[in-house]
Amino acid sequence: ELQQTTKALSDGKLALETVNGDCMTTAADHEQTTEARKEELQVIAEAKKALMESTSGAAQQAYAFIQGSSSLHTYADLAKAEVVTLVRSLAKEHHSAALRQLASRIAAVQRFGASAGEDPFAKVKSMISDMIARLQAEAGADATEKAFCDEQLEKTQAKKGELEHDVAKLTSKIDQA
Numbered sequence: 185e186l187q188q189t190t191k192a193l194s195d196g197k198l199a200l201e202t203v204n205g206d207c208m209t210t211a212a213d214h215e216q217t218t219e220a221r222k223e224e225l226q227v228i229a230e231a232k233k234a235l236m237e238s239t240s241g242a243a244q245q246a247y248a249f250i251q252g253s254s255s256l257h258t259y260a261d262l263a264k265a266e267v268v269t270l271v272r273s274l275a276k277e278h279h280s281a282a283l284r285q286l287a288s289r290i291a292a293v294q295r296f297g298a299s300a301g302e303d304p305f306a307k308v309k310s311m312i313s314d315m316i317a318r319l320q321a322e323a324g325a326d327a328t329e330k331a332f333c334d335e336q337l338e339k340t341q342a343k344k345g346e347l348e349h350d351v352a353k354l355t356s357k358i359d360q361a
Contacts, residue, residue, distance in 0.1 A: 203340045267308065272284070
């Protein structure tokens with residue numbers, strides 16, 4: 185019986201070390217992911233704010249900035265270019281692939297949406313909102329994974345404590361005999 189309990193204890197300790205290592209790695213990854221996601225959400229909020237500020241009434245205003253082959257004929261065109269430039273610079277600054285992709289999608293919507301007669305800013309705003317929702321969903325999934333890992337670590341530590349108690353009790357019996 186002592187051998188079985190000792191083996192169970194050593195197996196429990198090994199499992200605890202494995203789970204502890206996995207959980208520590210997951211916790212560190214979670215912290216980094218959470219921080220990166222927080223920064224991305226801030227950057228997206230800044231981009232959305234800049235978009236709102238730069239597009240208020242842009243369609244009605246004319247802009248007298250025409251150079252040779254420039255495609256900036258109106259204030260709205262300038263605002264569109266500023267939005268793309270802002271998101272691209274934020275993506276570069278924060279090393280964010282998601283923001284780079286968003287900048288590319290915004291540029292495509294602006295290029296092709298205008299030719300279809302659609303309001304490109306409405307589409308850009310919805311893309312930013314969708315990205316925020318996706319990042320929040322990912323944050324929720326990460327939090328769930330961390331909670332599971334913490335729960336498993338707690339269970340393993342409790343089992344280890346029980347097994348150590350059993351080993352001590354059995355060792356005591358053997359010493360008395």
